[in-house]
Amino acid sequence: MDVFWSRGYHATALPDLLRATKLSRGSLYAAFGDKHSLFLRALDRYIADALTRMDVELDPRREPVDGLRAYLAGYVDRTSGANGRRGCLLVATAMELAGQDAEVGRRIASFFKAMEARVADALSRARTAGKLADGVEPSSAARILVCFVEGLRVVGKTAPTRTTSQATVEALLDRFIK
Amino acid sequence: MDVFWSRGYHATALPDLLRATKLSRGSLYAAFGDKHSLFLRALDRYIADALTRMDVELDPRREPVDGLRAYLAGYVDRTSGANGRRGCLLVATAMELAGQDAEVGRRIASFFKAMEARVADALSRARTAGKLADGVEPSSAARILVCFVEGLRVVGKTAPTRTTSQATVEALLDRFIK
């Protein structure tokens, strides 16, 4: 997963994968079939990790606003400095392959949908707790947040400082939270 | 430019470039040096186009809020349906190369800076015109908008409907404009 993550699909060659998996050529093909299948497995793992992380951060038993803060803080962490420069396998894959590769496209689309649903849910709970600013509607606010964090990952490629990202996130949250 | 745009750098092979430029192999190398230089030219053109478009949309002689609306409407257009699926050369390049290729990285970073400056400027003018919501600070709001529109391009890869994107953009603008 790591090697696809930091180089992208096309730029990752078989020798890279052999080094990363410490497998011989034969064993790798026996285990995974081909490069494309291996990539799909890596992508699936990346997605699963991201979703379970969100399930922890946005756990319904937590204070919803705290959850959203934790969720956004995670993005601040992953999009500033060296972490930011490394980028995001999902966004990179979306841009590189989602248009051409149907199997990839489906995964990307369903991930965004799942993410949006979780955020919308947290926002709903925040609203019933009276913590949402007036006029904020959970479902459209969730779409905004999803776009925003994915955009953070793009801009994060230029390795902004943590304080910058943090301030941006806080300014955004200020518009939605009471 | 078009062929890099719709396929990305690594996935674009010489034959694709020859077909797109209608040049012979020799002439192409005489004119541009190599694939990388040609790509840089394409990227520069893409960036120049984007910035002049913004200069029109956010023209200081226009009503700043109208300008921001036009700017965002352009993104709605480019990120929904087939346009969305096609993606954005800049975002794709940021994810594919910005981390590894210094020449590309500089261009990406300076583009985001330039875009943010233009948006911040428009927001400043909107504020002096009394059109900004209370507590909105132009510079951080500009960073938010930049992240948001770049995120739109990412999510746009899943080809959302125009109405969805439109509604999301309006909901966001509602939080910033009085």
Add this chain to the structure above:
DNA sequence: CGATTTAAAGACCAATTGGTCTATATATCA
């Protein structure tokens, strides 16, 4: 027109691509 520059076509190159296969070594197990 003929001479000269310019560009096209495509042969050619070494290196690399993803992928297969065989020979060898290493476990595993009776």
Add this chain to the structure above:
DNA sequence: TGATATATAGACCAATTGGTCTTTAAATCG
């Protein structure tokens, strides 16, 4: 131990990569 299954290393493959070079055709210009 000896037989068998498993995984390794790496030779090997055709196709493709980015890039060069030569030959031929098309403009250009006096």
